[in-house]
Amino acid sequence: MNFFEQTGKVAIGSRLRMLTDKVTEDAAQIYKLYNIDMQPKWFPVFYALAKGEEKTITELAKNIGHSHPSVSKIISEMLKKGYVRESKDKADGRRNMVSLTKKGVEISKEIEDQLIDVNAAVEEISAQSQNKLWEAIGEWEFLLEQKTLLRRVMEKKKERDSLKVQIVDYKPAYQEAFRALNVEWISHYFTMEDSDYKALDNPQGYILDKGGVILVALYENEPLGVCALIKMDDGEYDFELAKMAVSPKAQGKNVGFLLANAIIEKAKSFGASKLYLESNTILKPAINLYHKLGFQKVAGKPTPYTRCNIQMELVLG
Amino acid sequence: MNFFEQTGKVAIGSRLRMLTDKVTEDAAQIYKLYNIDMQPKWFPVFYALAKGEEKTITELAKNIGHSHPSVSKIISEMLKKGYVRESKDKADGRRNMVSLTKKGVEISKEIEDQLIDVNAAVEEISAQSQNKLWEAIGEWEFLLEQKTLLRRVMEKKKERDSLKVQIVDYKPAYQEAFRALNVEWISHYFTMEDSDYKALDNPQGYILDKGGVILVALYENEPLGVCALIKMDDGEYDFELAKMAVSPKAQGKNVGFLLANAIIEKAKSFGASKLYLESNTILKPAINLYHKLGFQKVAGKPTPYTRCNIQMELVLG
DNA sequence: ATTAATTACGTAATCAGTTACGCAAATATA
DNA sequence: TATATTTGCGTAACTGATTACGTAATTAAT
Incomplete structure (x- = not known):
């Protein structure tokens, strides 16, 4: 029964998930540390709207790499908090234009400090490691973009077969x-x-x-x-x-x-x-x-x- | 409104999540490629049971790094497929001993080939990248184990303050x-x-x-x-x-x-x-x-x- | 000018995980 | 020996995402 003995790198998915969890875990508490009343999952939306422009739901979704229903839900939560305002596009009645309210802009400013510290903390970890996670992720993204894992596995299977x-x-x-x-x-x-x-x-x-x-x-x-x-x-x-x-x-x-x-x-x-x-x-x-x-x-x-x-x-x- | 301009590495969490998604995405289809009737999320349990021993739900959970309810659910699904058998521990009535059935062992054997190919595919990606993702994850796990991200951020905040x-x-x-x-x-x-x-x-x-x-x-x-x-x-x-x-x-x-x-x-x-x-x-x-x-x-x-x-x-x- | 196709986006269902909780069995403590 | 604590694990509720689907508005094609 020696199968699975050297499972090895198949586990890359699991390891990635676990590391993601560990990194994400603390996010909510970090916001609390800065007395910022917001949920971690809103962050990318703040990020995408911070420049001050109006954006549609779909644009936002594309920007932050989520599905549009996900953004739709986030926006409705932020709406309740008054961080964001919606308005129908006059030229195109389907589009829901979203932008930060004054309150939302204030929150963004509060996030600024927090950003600096989190960045510093991440940089510290990077500095202490020999292998560059950030760059490695970039390379993987690129390589998977060019040829999906499925495609690669198919090739390997063919080779072996x-x-x-x-x-x-x-x-x-x-x-x-x-x-x-x-x-x-x-x-x-x-x-x-x-x-x-x-x-x-x-x-x-x-x-x-x-x-x-x-x-x-x-x-x-x-x-x-x-x-x-x-x-x-x-x-x-x-x-x-x-x-x-x-x-x-x-x-x-x-x-x-x-x-x-x-x-x-x-x-x-x-x-x-x-x-x-x-x-x-x-x-x-x-x-x-x-x-x-x-x-x-x-x-x-x-x-x-x-x-x-x-x-x-x-x-x- | 230049805030967020250099959001930078705060995004490490998001990037990790996206890469995880991309890597995980294909898993179900890969199993199909090998005609294996199983769900990707069962994989770690197969892995943990493959040596043939009986294990309890809690042991499994610890082994694969999930919560025990998660394992509990997976086992009940595998049970339906007949891949796994349960039996009460005689010495300790609380414990639910789980082991692979003959059918489960057969599936494991079928996974073997698939493992080889996925490993080869992952190794190929590794070989094509300059930065070692696998090793980088290991280092991050170690560093976060020693000091959580929250703790590090707190220190940075204190320093800056x-x-x-x-x-x-x-x-x-x-x-x-x-x-x-x-x-x-x-x-x-x-x-x-x-x-x-x-x-x-x-x-x-x-x-x-x-x-x-x-x-x-x-x-x-x-x-x-x-x-x-x-x-x-x-x-x-x-x-x-x-x-x-x-x-x-x-x-x-x-x-x-x-x-x-x-x-x-x-x-x-x-x-x-x-x-x-x-x-x-x-x-x-x-x-x-x-x-x-x-x-x-x-x-x-x-x-x-x-x-x-x-x-x-x-x-x- | 209709009709067909596409797009924007909200709601609902689903998914893979989690935490919360409670019961029963086992173990420790007074 | 009785009581309190801990442990194993199942169920339920929640979470942050997804896909599926429906509807209304817009655009393209005949």
Whole structure:
């Protein structure tokens, strides 16, 4: 039961929360120390209004980084204390213009001293620490802005998962999977055609014996992806890349990419110089993948498949 | 209206909260990514129970740094999902022993992968930042543990306030304040006596003309503290420190200390070698102050004041 | 000139935590 | 041994935020 042993930095969220609590905890008492009759949560609103301008609820919310209902509630509390005044915008009847009253301005002035001392206290803590919390937060904000934690975790997952994917040569035991995985997507998007059955029911005779190749992607020993190279002899192309299928279960594990890459390498090792494939533009992820691999659109080849509406080729370096 | 202009680091609380939100935000979706049927807030409890032992609600609360009602609620939710089992402690009927069920252990295993990826993602962010957030949080936790923010702010306030306190020589304009400040505390704790009236009604004749000194503490030009040195000629002491009074309005501004310090310096400048004072032990802050200044308890001097139950002296270096 | 979409913002419900409180069990004290 | 105190923990109420939703005003599109 050693799992969780090194939970480590996943706890960053909890630690942040706790530190936030500890820093926030004292706020109410600090105001009391200065005889300021106000709640800590009002502070950012005072801050945002202190310049003297009128602002709408939504503007305030944007300024202080809260939701608008939150600001709405804060304002109604401050209104009761008489720190703030509301007035409808004449030009736009929806907007609620908020500004500090004289009493509110007075409170702001009282906060001034308190600000100085809190700042000094925070600076003291900063001075006593080697690692700069303030700057570190700034960097995290920036980095998370660029790419959310979720996105980063997804990438890590993909990385780790693709290490678990093994690409192996076809053997008869995989015929079942080769057929099922292909039937799955073909019958989902289109209907099965004669040429499909020929290849899927007898890969040995129809693909391998004619000099083709089939590769299988294993994830935890389960075949979750397949892909074939079918020998062509039209003088222009060496192989057709076909019967590529990846199980929905393997989504986000990079299986398609690994499979296609491996089969291109295979083609190269056979001395092939040009590959061909047929697809349909409604299969966007597939088209994207082919593009990423270097395939270019071509036109004009005859094809036995009615579902084919795009043809591509790859010139091997 | 330039106040708040440089609000600066007071905002550390808000920034921390926002970063916490941003980091926490994605948690639920991350679990979904791994098909784990659980809520982020359960995580610490899984963590705490993962080693397989039974724990009580209170132990868990202490472990994960939450209040016990919070844990209580989380456990009842996990119970519904069947991740956890409760059982009364036989030896102590109050205790509710909690442990993971088989289903709970399975979930823990599923979390394992997710942990690895989240850790990797966090490490990646750390690696991309110059300032170490993790370590910085640790330092802040430590520093706040040692001295809370409130305490630090109080110190800063005192420091700043004491800069605003001016110690000046007595002049007739201050007689009113000299009398009022002393009457205030004496009649609050005791009753005024004859010797009090003599000194307070006529400080010029009773104190100054006899070679004594009176100092006044001004805060924003208002006299909020007074203190006198009364000439003694009993052969042992040079002066009696007396009629020290500080307005409650000036609490926490270090006025008493500054005043006493100044008057001791004054005594030294007059070549005094030993000071004397009388007080009462119910005036704890005063006694503490005298102690801090170096006064030592003595006994046996005759005194005209009935309120006197402690006598002290200070030998000047 | 209608109709549709967007915006401002208030109310209600929800959420993850807290503190307040009370009961019952266990322990300490007289 | 009786009584007082402490401890464990559940329930209830509160808190500071959120999301969801509805309504009215404005703006854009047909």
